[in-house]
Amino acid sequence: MGTRWQDSDRPRGDDYDARWQHLAASGKGVHGEADLVESLLRSSGGTRVLDAGCGTGRVAIELAARGFSVAGLDADPSMLQAARRKAPQLHWIECDLVDTGAHLDETFDLVVLAGNVMIFVDGGTEAAVLEQMAARLERGGLLVAGFQLHTGRLTLERYDELAGAAGLELVDRWSTWDREPFHGGDYAVSVHRLT
Numbered sequence: 001m002g003t004r005w006q007d008s009d010r011p012r013g014d015d016y017d018a019r020w021q022h023l024a025a026s027g028k029g030v031h032g033e034a035d036l037v038e039s040l041l042r043s044s045g046g047t048r049v050l051d052a053g054c055g056t057g058r059v060a061i062e063l064a065a066r067g068f069s070v071a072g073l074d075a076d077p078s079m080l081q082a083a084r085r086k087a088p089q090l091h092w093i094e095c096d097l098v099d100t101g102a103h104l105d106e107t108f109d110l111v112v113l114a115g116n117v118m119i120f121v122d123g124g125t126e127a128a129v130l131e132q133m134a135a136r137l138e139r140g141g142l143l144v145a146g147f148q149l150h151t152g153r154l155t156l157e158r159y160d161e162l163a164g165a166a167g168l169e170l171v172d173r174w175s176t177w178d179r180e181p182f183h184g185g186d187y188a189v190s191v192h193r194l195t
């Protein structure tokens with residue numbers, strides 16, 4: 001992820017993880033992203049996932065526990081340090097999403113961009129990020145991204161336009177990772193397929 005994330009005051013590493021541990025301990029479901037990804041992969045017969053912008057590995061580790069082959073990449077070393085500590089057996093890559101091709105040459109059945117990744121990349125790099133993600137997909141593979149919709153940030157119209165230019169077509173869109181219908185609002189989960 002680019003400087004928007006690095007410039008933010010958001011918690012990093014263990015502090016970031018603590019928030020999710022607290023939510024899980026309170027009984028809240030914290031695996032909506034993994035549930036959706038698993039469902040999409042089971043429907044398509046896919047097994048290989050790239051968690052791009054993986055942070056501390058919450059989604060990647062859960063998917064690996066469910067039997068999927070997973071790699072995670074992130075530009076934030078403190079986030080990856082936490083991920084490596086929790087799951088050293090997984091493939092963790094430190095790189096910016098615009099440089100993915102320089103660090104990873106394999107392809108996947110699904111790439112997931114959870115945790116608002118697309119609104120934290122450097123402004124103006126969204127097209128390059130989507131091109132890099134499309135290049136990591138097998139033909140027919142899925143790109144799944146969830147992010148907040150705020151004025152002055154990436155709009156769905158612009159996201160779909162950039163995805164289309166990268167060879168991706170919209171398959172579905174929901175307002176939550178639990179597949180609640182999208183009728184506008186401030187958050188969207190989009191599924192695009194590589195054509």
